[in-house]
Amino acid sequence: MKPVKRGLLLLLVLVFATACAHTNSGTMTSSGLDRIAQSGVLRVGTAANMPPLNMVDKSGVPMGLDVDLASYIAGAMGVELSLVIKPFPDLLPALEAGEVDMVISGMTITPERNMKVAFAGPYHISGKALLTKFKSLVTSEDISKLNSEAFAFTALESSTSASLVETMMPKARLVTAKDYNAAVDMVLTNKVDALVADYHVCVLSLLRHPNEGLVSLITPFTYEPLGIAMPAGDAQMMNWTTNFLNTMRQSDELIKLKIKWIEDPSWLSDLK
Template structure:
């Protein structure tokens, strides 16, 4: 049955991409340049497990990486992962240094003013990672908004925006990556990390004896999307149709089980 589903997916992708290739002739879309170059450049941070990270051989892996591989395969081109700090990814897309960004990006109105989004391909949410159980058991964010607290969040992230908006009295210390942010919590430099829920859960698994606690459920709704160049209707249409194909074939579900529910990949994490 699994083989039949994979065959059906391949057939859908072949039919879908063939139709798009026919429609794309002469449009001047970025799809033309990608097809001509034979390379799809995807920007990612490679430090946001389980979405994107490096394995012990310094090779990117994760849900975002698998998704990028499927996209390149459907386009019939090679995949080139361009690793940059999270804060530099969208500027790289706007500058034409990458063709798209797949890196745990939340779809927000502010970001959507500058770039286009396809998706969401995954739903996440914000949570707290801390050593203080009283923080994660607070019934609302009002108690978290205090000058007595210091939080860390990824630079230029929606987590940092959340702290500035909901906890303006608190001190915010931004980090360039999650390893740095978690270390701030472990070394008591800050009271808590505000991050995507799956990042907090992963940190609990990685540091089981450090006294860390987190929320049982995320306290915000975060739709993650694929960032694309603004104004390229053909490419946006291609990506929306591709994601629909992935959903209907259950391939997205399988990816999420592999990277979010099954922790076996942790043994290969750098």
């Protein structure tokens, strides 16, 4: 080998080795797991107003499937859990700004969101349903019939439910709500014809208002995979969280959480 070529080869090896060293060092220091371990605190963003996934009890203490899942994760990491409560539209901006380590808040994994952040999961499969006082709306098997100027729908602001109305029922009037309590109140007071939300929200509303004449399309007409949102590019945290969720599935702990919060209504008496 000529001296010039040998020298060039050695230079490339050194550059590659240096790049790998910087990459490995950057990966280790940039992982959210390191920050979490050093601080001893896992910061999880949640809306705390999306029952039965996340809400507060009569004492103002957060509870729900998402809250329990966050507690499991913090426990497995050996750190304290700090729930950061923000309006749903502010959760992903908070994640991107580094204000929280992850978001667990009934958030559907969508291509648009996945372009900005990473998702582990899904940890639960949901779907959209209608909550209304009009049986004719829930007996219709053709969603295109709901696309009419005669209808007004409400949905949570910045949610996939709102996007569904805008995409599939563009002729209808959409009135967004800050939280589900406000949205259900619009239905109860006849300000809108129906609430579009995840099916378990509609089921919960039926249980909470048994004498208000509410009906719901219980069978979800969309596929909604709910995931844990994390900063983009953090492979270690993604790997850890994915493996943790797999362990919860295999041990049936995830199933137990779903039974506790979605199928068993005994916690309703604690709801604020």
